[in-house]
Amino acid sequence: MANILLNVLIAFLVGSVLFGLQRKIMARIQMRPGPPVIQHLLHTLKFFIKESSFPKTAAMPFYIAITAMLCVIWVSAVIVGPVTEGSLLLIFAIYAIHKIVEHNAGSSSGSPYGKLSCVRAVFSASAEVPLFAVLIIIYFKTGTMVISNIINFQATNGPLIYSIPLAAAMFFVLILSKAPYSPFAITKGKDIISGYETEHFGLLRGYLMMSESIAWYMLLWVFLTVFIGGLSPLWYLVGMVCLSVIVAFINATTPILSPNHSIMMQVSFAIVGIVGSLVLLLY
Amino acid sequence: MDKLKIVSYLILIISVVAIIYALLFNLANWVVYAISIIFIPSGILSFGLIVMARGPKDEEKEKTREPFIGY
Numbered sequence: 001m002a003n004i005l006l007n008v009l010i011a012f013l014v015g016s017v018l019f020g021l022q023r024k025i026m027a028r029i030q031m032r033p034g035p036p037v038i039q040h041l042l043h044t045l046k047f048f049i050k051e052s053s054f055p056k057t058a059a060m061p062f063y064i065a066i067t068a069m070l071c072v073i074w075v076s077a078v079i080v081g082p083v084t085e086g087s088l089l090l091i092f093a094i095y096a097i098h099k100i101v102e103h104n105a106g107s108s109s110g111s112p113y114g115k116l117s118c119v120r121a122v123f124s125a126s127a128e129v130p131l132f133a134v135l136i137i138i139y140f141k142t143g144t145m146v147i148s149n150i151i152n153f154q155a156t157n158g159p160l161i162y163s164i165p166l167a168a169a170m171f172f173v174l175i176l177s178k179a180p181y182s183p184f185a186i187t188k189g190k191d192i193i194s195g196y197e198t199e200h201f202g203l204l205r206g207y208l209m210m211s212e213s214i215a216w217y218m219l220l221w222v223f224l225t226v227f228i229g230g231l232s233p234l235w236y237l238v239g240m241v242c243l244s245v246i247v248a249f250i251n252a253t254t255p256i257l258s259p260n261h262s263i264m265m266q267v268s269f270a271i272v273g274i275v276g277s278l279v280l281l282l283y
Numbered sequence: 284m285d286k287l288k289i290v291s292y293l294i295l296i297i298s299v300v301a302i303i304y305a306l307l308f309n310l311a312n313w314v315v316y317a318i319s320i321i322f323i324p325s326g327i328l329s330f331g332l333i334v335m336a337r338g339p340k341d342e343e344k345e346k347t348r349e350p351f352i353g354y
Contacts, residue, residue, distance in 0.1 A: 003306040004319045051336040064328070071324035079316055201337040207328060 007082045008075055008214065011221075014134060014163065014237070015213030016041035018220070018244040019180065025248035026181065030185070044209040052202025057110025066108055068202050070101045070211040077218045081225070085148035092132050092220055095174075099125040099139035102187050105208075106196030117195030119188045120259055124177070131174045137167040137277040138226060154229035161227040164280065168227045172243075172267060175219045179247045184262045185253040204273075219242035291332040298326030 002216075019040040027034025054063065070163030079095045081088040099121055139145055141164055144154040154160060161168045177184035188195040200208055217240070224239040226230060232238065257265065289312050325335045 001315050001321065004315070005302070005306075005323070008319075008323060048331050049334055049336060051338050053338060068324045068328050071327065072320055075323050076320050079319060155287065192352055203331040210327070 004075075004083055007078050008213050011074075011082075011214040011217040012210055013041070013213075014240065015215070016044060016209075017219035018205045018216060018240055019213060020250040022179065022244050022251070023240065026252035027243055029249065029252035033149060036060045041108065041212070042044045044213065047201075047206030048059040048203055048211065050202045050206075052204065055110055055199050058199065060105070061078045061106045061199075063108040064204065066101055066105045067207045067211075070098070070105075070208060071214075073097045073101070074211050074214040074218060078214065081218055081221055082166050085151065085225075086140065086146065087224070088145045088150075088222075090137055091136055091218075093131065094124075096129065101126065102196050105200060106214075108189075109196070109199030110178060111199040113192045113194070113198040114191045114196050114246065116220060117187045119167060119200070119248055120189075120192075121196065123259055123263060124184070124186055124266075127263040127270070128174060128177055131170050131266060133270065133274050134167045134174075134277075135172045135272070137164055137281070140278075140281055147222075150226055151230040159228045161238070164277050166276040166280065168223070170269060171227070173273075175243070176247055176250060178215065178219055179251060179264065182247065182255070183250070184266060185256060186259045186262045189256050189259075288333060291329040294325050294329035295333060298322040298329065302326065 017037060017040070020035070020037040023039065024034045024194065025036050063228065073094045074188065077091060080090045080094070101120035103118045106114035106116075107111065108114075129170070135145065138160065141160060142150050142151070144150060150160070173184070176182050179185065180188065188197065194197070197205060198206055220240045220243050221236065224236060228239065256262075301318050304310075305318045310318075
């Protein structure tokens with residue numbers, strides 16, 4: 001239990017600081033001073049004591065329960081990932097439920113912006129779930145879906161990022177789509193205010209931000225573990241910072257795409273990634 | 284104290300007790316996972332519902348009456 005609590009706490013703190021780092025780098029690229037690196041963490045905590053009220057149109061208690069659902073799935077991811085090094089299929093299931101949470105958080109609030117975001121969540125799932133076909137490529141290469149076995153495979157055969165680089169690129173696009181301000185972040189596009197989070201303010205926003213920080217940490221952890229191998233905590237941190245910096249550069253220099261373009265681009269990445277990886281595996 | 288606060292206190296107490304129980308006693312793995320998955324999120328949410336600030340009653344009515352102003 002102590003192990004789980006510690007891992008959840010680390011995931012929350014590291015994820016929050018990495019989000020803050022991303023905003024700082026994006027601001028510097030755009031010639032702005034930007035907020036302090038710990039701003040995201042401070043915002044998350046601050047929202048807990050802010051005045052909160054619940055919209056009359058919100059579908060209670062679903063409107064509150066859906067925020068708990070996001071936390072439940074990412075705490076589960078921490079258990080499946082760093083704690084037990086379990087199956088990648090469970091991580092896939094958790095990611096799929098994340099899309100359902102985005103959809104339901106938007107629809108439960110009663111806000112038109114939330115509803116538009118919930119439609120976009122379904123739309124984006126059609127592109128992001130094919131990107132998760134990366135799992136089958138990993139299975140073809142390693143013969144297993146269990147994270148601990150994949151780590152062992154890499155210990156003897158070298159990091160998977162060298163043998164199936166297109167699969168790593170596909171997973172990176174998936175990570176990119178979960179970053180705030182990313183070109184693929186259509187569910188939280190500024191044209192629909194804050195998307196599915198528009199009517200979740202105060203405490204519930206803080207709660208959602210906390211879960212999103214854990215989600216960000218977990219996606220980076222899965223990428224590093226599956227494509228580079230089991231690392232020491234320091235190298236995990238270095239890897240996560242590097243990935244967040246690359247994501248920040250992309251986000252700072254790329255506008256959010258329109259939903260159609262975002263989906264088409266992600267599907268194109270998925271097709272090139274799957275076909276290319278299969279060709280690489282055959283030859 | 285309103286209904287939401289009472290329920291939140293109850294959930295927080297149950298969550299904290301369950302987490303401490305799992306910390307102190309040697310339980311089966313699946314029980315520890317179940318406790319973590321259910322009671323860590325519910326503990327955080329109920330704590331938040333207790334500490335969040337609430338506006339005055341009359342103001343709150345005004346805030347929730349016209350949620351669609353602006354579109």
